[in-house]
Amino acid sequence: MAEVTYLEALRQGLWEELERDENVFMLGEDIGEYGGAFKVTEGFLEKFGAGRIIDTPISEAAIVGAAAGAAHMGMRPIAEMQFIDFISCAYDMLTNYVATARYRAGLATPIVVRGPSGGYVRGGPFHSQMPEAAFFHTPGLKLVCPATARDAKGLIKSAVRDDDPVIYFEHKFLYRRIKEDLPDDEEILTPIGKARVAREGSDLTIITWSAMVWKCLDAAEELASSDGASVEVLDLRSLIPMDDAAILGSVRKTNRVLIVHEDTRTGGIAGEITSRINEGAFEWLDAPVRRVTAHDTPIPYAPTLEDYVLPGADDVVEAARLLLAY
Amino acid sequence: MESALTPAAPPADLTQENLLEIYYFLRLTRSLEEQLVNLYRQGKVIGGLYRSLGQEGESVATSYALRPGDILSPLIRNLGSMLVKGAQPVEVLRQYMAKTSSPTAGREMNIHFNDLDKGFLGQISHLGDMVPVMAGIALTFKMRVERRVGMVYVGDGAMSTGAFHEGVNFAAVQKLPLVVVVENNGYAFSTPVHKQTRVASLADKGRSYGIASYTVDGNDVLAVYGLARQLIEAARSGEGTQMLEVVTYRRKGHAEHDDQRYQSEEELALWEGNDPIDRYVSRIGDAGWATPDDLERIDSRIEREISEAVGTAESDPLPEGESAIGGVFA
Numbered sequence: 304m305a306e307v308t309y310l311e312a313l314r315q316g317l318w319e320e321l322e323r324d325e326n327v328f329m330l331g332e333d334i335g336e337y338g339g340a341f342k343v344t345e346g347f348l349e350k351f352g353a354g355r356i357i358d359t360p361i362s363e364a365a366i367v368g369a370a371a372g373a374a375h376m377g378m379r380p381i382a383e384m385q386f387i388d389f390i391s392c393a394y395d396m397l398t399n400y401v402a403t404a405r406y407r408a409g410l411a412t413p414i415v416v417r418g419p420s421g422g423y424v425r426g427g428p429f430h431s432q433m434p435e436a437a438f439f440h441t442p443g444l445k446l447v448c449p450a451t452a453r454d455a456k457g458l459i460k461s462a463v464r465d466d467d468p469v470i471y472f473e474h475k476f477l478y479r480r481i482k483e484d485l486p487d488d489e490e491i492l493t494p495i496g497k498a499r500v501a502r503e504g505s506d507l508t509i510i511t512w513s514a515m516v517w518k519c520l521d522a523a524e525e526l527a528s529s530d531g532a533s534v535e536v537l538d539l540r541s542l543i544p545m546d547d548a549a550i551l552g553s554v555r556k557t558n559r560v561l562i563v564h565e566d567t568r569t570g571g572i573a574g575e576i577t578s579r580i581n582e583g584a585f586e587w588l589d590a591p592v593r594r595v596t597a598h599d600t601p602i603p604y605a606p607t608l609e610d611y612v613l614p615g616a617d618d619v620v621e622a623a624r625l626l627l628a629y
Numbered sequence: 630m631e632s633a634l635t636p637a638a639p640p641a642d643l644t645q646e647n648l649l650e651i652y653y654f655l656r657l658t659r660s661l662e663e664q665l666v667n668l669y670r671q672g673k674v675i676g677g678l679y680r681s682l683g684q685e686g687e688s689v690a691t692s693y694a695l696r697p698g699d700i701l702s703p704l705i706r707n708l709g710s711m712l713v714k715g716a717q718p719v720e721v722l723r724q725y726m727a728k729t730s731s732p733t734a735g736r737e738m739n740i741h742f743n744d745l746d747k748g749f750l751g752q753i754s755h756l757g758d759m760v761p762v763m764a765g766i767a768l769t770f771k772m773r774v775e776r777r778v779g780m781v782y783v784g785d786g787a788m789s790t791g792a793f794h795e796g797v798n799f800a801a802v803q804k805l806p807l808v809v810v811v812e813n814n815g816y817a818f819s820t821p822v823h824k825q826t827r828v829a830s831l832a833d834k835g836r837s838y839g840i841a842s843y844t845v846d847g848n849d850v851l852a853v854y855g856l857a858r859q860l861i862e863a864a865r866s867g868e869g870t871q872m873l874e875v876v877t878y879r880r881k882g883h884a885e886h887d888d889q890r891y892q893s894e895e896e897l898a899l900w901e902g903n904d905p906i907d908r909y910v911s912r913i914g915d916a917g918w919a920t921p922d923d924l925e926r927i928d929s930r931i932e933r934e935i936s937e938a939v940g941t942a943e944s945d946p947l948p949e950g951e952s953a954i955g956g957v958f959a
């Protein structure tokens with residue numbers, strides 16, 4: 304056992320996959336000699352060589368497009384976006400080319416596109432985004448969003464082995480803030496599409512993912528100690544595919560649901576989850592499904608503004624109390 | 630301004646007063662950034678800090694060559710261009726410190742702000758995006774038959790984006806009054822220019838789109854000014870989009886937190902010896918266009934202005950949380 308950060312766990316996962324399969328390679332801006340803007344790939348160039356750790360020009364569309372082409376030929380590319388905010392520059396490539404390749408042309412495109420995502424770091428409008436919903440709506444892309452160090456490792460490894468394109472949203476707020484003991488002698492593979500119960504409970508289910516899992520766990524703790532409430536926290540881990548069975552199972556158990564995400568409200572994934580619950584477990588509900596999300600604005604820079612726009616544990620507690628009292 | 634001697638006429642169309650004003654902006658840019666470093670170290674700058682050390686010359690000279698009414702769009706290393714166009718040190722300080730009184734009321738960071746009346750349009754982080762946008766501004770000048778010019782800055786790295794290519798080509802085809810300033814400063818974050826492109830001269834990229842393209846020593850302030858002036862006036866008189874590659878060097882890391890491990894000591898020393906401000910000072914001093922007294926007066930004015938601005942900016946509050954809402958739509 305060794306205690307590793309979320310970032311280190313991700314790094315280990317990438318490293319192990321590069322070691323395991325010579326078809327795995329990485330491409331992105333400043334990932335080689337510099338080791339990446341956040342040092343996720345520190346030491347990779349020395350170990351795997353410039354042939355497999357490729358520093359690219361600032362060309363996100365080319366990075367993703369080239370990854371797709373290589374993937375058609377049997378390679379397993381991992382493309383890094385320096386910040387996930389820049390994935391928008393590859394939106395066309397991802398949604399039109401990559402996402403449709405299997406359906407329209409029978410082409411396998413096993414690529415991973417990954418990058419530092421999310422807010423709470425005072426990064427302003429272009430270094431704080433959590434653009435999951437933009438890709439959620441496009442059939443053909445898998446979306447994963449680890450919350451724990453274990454899953455950071457287990458999901459990147461599964462993503463690399465997956466036969467479909469996967470966008471891996473790693474949360475930069477978690478990079479060095481959370482640590483976990485991980486075994487050295489056991490391969491960690493987190494199945495894509497399986498949710499995880501982060502905390503068991505019986506009065507209310509909070510459905511969430513990524514960094515919000517930690518805020519929801521804080522909220523659940525607060526609700527337990529001050530309200531005596533038993534709150535279940537379900538970490539989805541993967542948005543596409545989504546673990547409907549786990550969602551509906553938990554709803555049937557607690558009969559009250561709060562959905563929490565960091566992304567903005569309108570068109571956010573909470574809307575889709577709510578519909579699935581309505582369709583699959585309406586008669587089990589004792590209260591309307593509620594959501595806590597970011598406000599519908601860009602992410603502002605000032606700490607006071609960012610904290611207001613993004614959801615916090617206090618917002619979760621407040622919404623949970625409404626549901627518990629319903 | 631009363632100055633000791635004026636032996637030879639100042640170059641290009643510059644008066645002695647202009648020359649001193651250029652010095653003022655060069656020094657102001659550098660001193661303001663140095664002050665920002667202090668604030669950054671004290672934890673008062675909230676996000677990252679980006680320096681233009683060694684590149685102040687080209688920023689100031691290119692923007693100084695514009696006329697009132699022209700509009701430029703800077704990048705992160707063009708604080709100098711914004712100051713020339715009238716951005717105030719206190720605005721920059723408030724931006725970095727995310728104050729409610731900042732031009733963006735704390736919503737945006739560092740020098741991401743604009744004042745179209747003064748003539749600058751704020752950037753977004755996504756590299757290359759400002760090129761098509763500035764093409765649109767230049768298109769409007771053309772449609773309205775106004776004799777105004779747009780100027781847009783791109784780095785060697787930003788030239789690898791699709792938006793850059795689409796924007797330059799669009800401007801070229803439409804013969805828009807746009808001057809594209811290409812800042813060849815050796816690196817894009819850690820990536821050296823030769824990993825960004827195979828062309829020997831970045832100006833070749835402009836030529837490939839059929840626009841007049843030139844390269845100049847970016848640390849020679851007066852040379853940059855002279856050529857920029859020509860290109861701006863060519864664009865103004867209907868000759869279409871122009872490109873000016875300024876060859877310079879980024880002496881600091883990508884941002885304050887970058888350890889610059891990929892830049893060698895020798896390289897840094899070489900460029901330190903080629904400092905644009907030092908060169909400018911010798912040039913105007915040797916030619917007798919400015920006395921040490923002139924420059925000292927300006928230095929102390931800058932010191933005063935910056936310390937006043939810091940005092941003002943620091944005492945301002947952060948915005949109220951609720952003010953984050955609103956302003957998404959008209």
Ligand SMILES: Cc1ncc(C[n+]2csc(CCOP(=O)(O)OP(=O)(O)O)c2C)c(N)n1
Nearest residue numbers: 389706754755756784785786787816817818
């Ligand atoms: C589309 C896009 N991809 C990646 C980035 C991240 N990034 C910010 S600055 C930078 C390097 C820019 O280099 P260059 O254009 O040469 O300008 P310089 O910093 O040298 O002035 C990178 C990769 C970005 N801002 N936009």
